[in-house]
Amino acid sequence: MIKPAYFFELLRDNGIDFFTGVPDSLLKDICAYITDNTTKNKHIISANEGGAVALAAGNYLATSEISLVYMQNSGLGNSINPLLSLAAVEVYSIPILLLIGWRGEPGTKDEPQHIKQGAVTLKLLEASDICYDILPNDFEKAKSIIEKAIMFAKINKTPYALVVRKDTFEKYSLKKNIQKNEYDLEREEAIKMVINNLQSNDIVIATTGKISRELYEYRDELQQSHSSDFLMVGSMGHAGQTALAIAIKKTKKRIFCLDGDGSLIMHTGALAITGSLYPKNYIHIIFNNQAHDSVGGQPTVAGNIDFVLLAKSMNYKNAFSIEKKLDLKNNIKKIINTEGPVLLEIKVKKGARKNLSRPKKNPVQNKNEFMKFIQC
Numbered sequence: 001m002i003k004p005a006y007f008f009e010l011l012r013d014n015g016i017d018f019f020t021g022v023p024d025s026l027l028k029d030i031c032a033y034i035t036d037n038t039t040k041n042k043h044i045i046s047a048n049e050g051g052a053v054a055l056a057a058g059n060y061l062a063t064s065e066i067s068l069v070y071m072q073n074s075g076l077g078n079s080i081n082p083l084l085s086l087a088a089v090e091v092y093s094i095p096i097l098l099l100i101g102w103r104g105e106p107g108t109k110d111e112p113q114h115i116k117q118g119a120v121t122l123k124l125l126e127a128s129d130i131c132y133d134i135l136p137n138d139f140e141k142a143k144s145i146i147e148k149a150i151m152f153a154k155i156n157k158t159p160y161a162l163v164v165r166k167d168t169f170e171k172y173s174l175k176k177n178i179q180k181n182e183y184d185l186e187r188e189e190a191i192k193m194v195i196n197n198l199q200s201n202d203i204v205i206a207t208t209g210k211i212s213r214e215l216y217e218y219r220d221e222l223q224q225s226h227s228s229d230f231l232m233v234g235s236m237g238h239a240g241q242t243a244l245a246i247a248i249k250k251t252k253k254r255i256f257c258l259d260g261d262g263s264l265i266m267h268t269g270a271l272a273i274t275g276s277l278y279p280k281n282y283i284h285i286i287f288n289n290q291a292h293d294s295v296g297g298q299p300t301v302a303g304n305i306d307f308v309l310l311a312k313s314m315n316y317k318n319a320f321s322i323e324k325k326l327d328l329k330n331n332i333k334k335i336i337n338t339e340g341p342v343l344l345e346i347k348v349k350k351g352a353r354k355n356l357s358r359p360k361k362n363p364v365q366n367k368n369e370f371m372k373f374i375q376c
């Protein structure tokens, strides 16, 4: 396996001193190493993968230097537009080294949301005329491939991708931002408190990552059905808009979107669309741990956002922020009964249970049961 330190130093020796992207579980060790060993202006965890490509373009325009853009292959879709209409040789011709975590690699076992993406990852790169190599997990073999990739990108002024398989990087634990924040609520506990206050016909749409997994486990623990919950296991950042469309079609039901701060930041503009439609039955709950907790705990910028102000400016009817367990306990009923669209930010600790399982129902079963539930 490749030591993150060796990879990082090799990039630096080859002129890469600007790093940006959205964290990925397969890249969590190298992402953590970059976070720990760069200053704020040299490493930007972007809102989404397209933003990372745009940042890399800006860095090149300002410095003539190539950047590293990292992402999970799930984020390739977000990056395709700026890759093809900004960085491509036919447009502005910008050198970028892409580092892409290959979830769902054919022949490996992975979650359903990664299967299709994994199967078409190389084809998407080929269709986009982006040259790539699969990164060997032996540093000596990887070294020449990395050097060649950077050289190719620089000479041809083009994006070049390194595709990263599972277990390519050696373990490295994030040192910055590891302290649990001061909040007294665990996310899982906060989810339970919300669920305990729902009625049997309420609908829940949950975002990508551990929020959906914790919700799923809690329904099992309560011996409740999962049919009122739609788990957005993929398509990070879009749970709010799926919830919105359901809310405007199912006006007699309350629709709860359980969102994460990383997910919300990924497509924040969607809040304005929700606000513009005034869905009275829409309750948007953000579990803000200021991190991409599900993929290694890399920080988000959510510690500096006033979500109440943000929601109000986006025309949400009501907005609240809670950070104390007791306040949540005492106010949750009242808050979820106020007129929507409502945004509730719950500030929670980073971290999750180590033994958290994954949904046992597949997405199509989830969809079918959910659609049946919401017809009633």
Ligand SMILES: Cc1ncc(C[n+]2csc(CCOP(=O)(O)OP(=O)(O)O)c2C)c(N)n1
Residues within 6 Å of the ligand: 022, 023, 024, 025, 072, 074, 075, 076, 078, 207, 208, 209, 210, 211, 234, 235, 236, 259, 260, 261, 262, 263, 264, 289, 291, 292, 293, 294, 295, 300
């Ligand atoms: C488009 C896209 N980019 C990246 C990922 C990888 N990913 C899965 S969950 C996650 C973090 C989500 O963070 P947040 O919404 O704050 O929830 P938390 O994990 O902190 O509960 C990321 C980056 C993804 N699934 N899709």
